[in-house]
Amino acid sequence: xxxxxxxxxxxxxxxxxxxxxxxxxxxxxxxxxxxxxxxxxxxxxxxxxxxxxxxxxxxxxxxxxxxxxxxxxxxxxxxxxxxxxxxxxxxxxxxxxxxxxxxxxxxxxxxxxxxxxxxxxxxxxxxxxxxxxxxxxxxxxxxxxxxxxxxxxxxxxxxxxxxxxxxxxxxxxxxxxxxxxxxxxxxxxxxxxxxxxxxxxxxxxxxxxxxxxxxxxxxxxxxxxxxxxxxxxxxxxxxxxxxxxxxxxxxxxxxxxxxxxxxxxxxxxxxxxxxxxxxxxxxxxxxxxxxxxxxxxxxxxxxxxxxxx
Ligand code: R2B
Ligand code: URA
Numbered sequence: 001x002x003x004x005x006x007x008x009x010x011x012x013x014x015x016x017x018x019x020x021x022x023x024x025x026x027x028x029x030x031x032x033x034x035x036x037x038x039x040x041x042x043x044x045x046x047x048x049x050x051x052x053x054x055x056x057x058x059x060x061x062x063x064x065x066x067x068x069x070x071x072x073x074x075x076x077x078x079x080x081x082x083x084x085x086x087x088x089x090x091x092x093x094x095x096x097x098x099x100x101x102x103x104x105x106x107x108x109x110x111x112x113x114x115x116x117x118x119x120x121x122x123x124x125x126x127x128x129x130x131x132x133x134x135x136x137x138x139x140x141x142x143x144x145x146x147x148x149x150x151x152x153x154x155x156x157x158x159x160x161x162x163x164x165x166x167x168x169x170x171x172x173x174x175x176x177x178x179x180x181x182x183x184x185x186x187x188x189x190x191x192x193x194x195x196x197x198x199x200x201x202x203x204x205x206x207x208x209x210x211x212x213x214x215x216x217x218x219x220x221x222x223x224x225x226x227x228x229x230x231x232x233x234x235x236x237x238x239x240x241x242x243x244x245x246x247x248x249x250x251x252x253x254x255x256x257x258x259x260x261x262x263x264x265x266x267x268x269x270x271x272x273x274x275x276x277x278x279x280x281x282x283x284x285x286x287x288x289x290x291x292x293x294x295x296x297x298x299x300x301x302x303x304x305x306x307x308x309x
Contacts, residue, residue, distance in 0.1 A: 019133075019260040020126040031127065033120040037090030040127050048087075049128035053101040054302050055121065055135040057114070059249075061086075061095035061106040067138065067295050068097035068104040074299045075100055075308065102302060107137075107249065111210065114249040118256045125262075134185065134305075136265045137253050138294045141245035142216060143270030144235055147200055148282065149290045151193060151297060153186045154206040154266035157250035160215065162207070162241035166251040177255035179208075185265045192301045199293045204244030206266060208251035216246050218278040235274055245270050269294045 025031065032039040056071075058064050069081040077100045087096040094117050097104045105121065107114040125133055143150055156164045157179040166177045186203055193201035213221025217231045238246075250266045257264035269290045271280050280287070303309045 018126050018129075018131075019122050019262060021260060025123070025126075031123060033124055035091060035093040035116055036088045036096065036120050036124065038088070038120075038124065045124060045128040049098075049103065049124060049130060051101055052098070052103045052125070052128065052130050053133060054305075055103045055105065055125075055133060056138055056298060057105050057107050057117070057121075057135065057253075058138045059107060059109055059140070063138075063291060064095060064104045064106045065097055067298075068099045068102070070295055071102045071104070071299055071302070072099040074303060075102070075306070101306070109212075110248050111208070111252045115252045115256065118253065122256070122260050122262070134263045134265075135257055136267060136298055137249060138298055139247055139249065139266070139268040140291060141206065141247040141268035141270050142272055142274045143245050144239045144243055144274050146202065146244055146270060146273060148270055148272050149199060149286075149293065150270050151199060151201040151293050152206060152245040152268055152270060153189050153193075153201065153203045154181055154245075154250055154254070154268070155183065155186055155203050156180050157206050157208050157254045157266065158241070158243060159251060160207065160209055162205075162238060162243065164205075166208075166255040168252075168255070178258050179251050179254040180258060181254050181265055182263045185263055189265055189267060189297065189301055192304060193297050196296060196300055198296070201297065202244060205242040206250045206268065207238055207243045207246045209246060209248055212248065216274070220278045232275070239275075246274065267294045267297060 030039060030041040056067060068084045072079055072081060072084060084097050084099060087098060088094050095106045107117040141152065158164050164179050166179050168175045168177055190201060190203055209215035214223055217234050219228060219231055245268055247268055253266060254264060271287060271290060
């Protein structure tokens with residue numbers, strides 16, 4: 001049906017040449033990673049990033065800086081945190097920090113923002129000749145029917161109709177992409193959390209939406225055309241479909257990592273239970289402690305992978 005506008009399944013050949021799947025890239029004499037303010041002519045990407053084994057991404061620049069400083073301490077690396085500086089300081093689109101084999105990058109909010117970051121990140125890993133990289137999104141989310149502060153490890157990302165797919169518009173076609181995440185990685189992360197035994201952690205489906213308010217069935221946006229009953233009915237349906245949390249990046253993250261052959265996980269803490277309300281009412285201190293939970297889990301996982309514990 002190549003001439004119709006009906007959705008198509010992806011038909012990428014999984015070529016063996018690393019993470020990028022784009023024959024046109026080889027024709028470029030220089031590749032400028034515009035939103036990172038990095039490039040293949042201006043920067044020695046293999047020497048800057050060749051040792052990267054873990055990439056952690058999250059929405060906020062400050063949170064990703066804190067995470068890099070935390071990882072530097074946890075891994076016992078040299079430095080007191082003052083040497084953790086923004087590699088993308090030449091642009092304020094994204095921030096990037098490196099602590100040994102761990103790269104920590106902000107991606108902003110929503111699918112378009114993370115998608116641009118992932119294109120440039122995957123090319124960066126390719127140019128730097130990185131191998132065996134694990135990528136983890138550490139995020140926040142709204143829970144459904146679970147205690148706020150619970151960490152949800154995503155098995156599959158679903159859309160607003162609870163379908164395990166991501167629709168990418170390419171030229172004038174809708175292409176449907178798989179949003180399955182690495183099952184073994186999700187289970188190792190869950191085991192890690194059970195060992196820490198400090199906060200509740202579960203595996204579940206994550207619903208990825210295009211908006212925080214109407215798109216997540218909130219009654220407290222600037223616009224709302226549905227009743228409280230309709231909202232509750234929708235969230236109950238989501239719960240029955242296996243959805244345990246809602247956020248705004250997991251579907252395209254899962255789809256792109258899957259197509260590029262990157263081992264990927266999504267680990268989000270829930271800031272509230274959407275069956276109880278829409279506003280995030282916990283104090284700043286409580287929310288910060290919640291966000292540290294996912295960071296603790298990832299740090300302990302990385303240490304294990306590096307045979308440090
Ligand atoms: C979680 O939190 C942000 C919205 O507050 C969004 O980036 C997401 O996925
Ligand atoms: N992030 C979201 O996308 N939704 C929430 O409810 C909380 C954080």
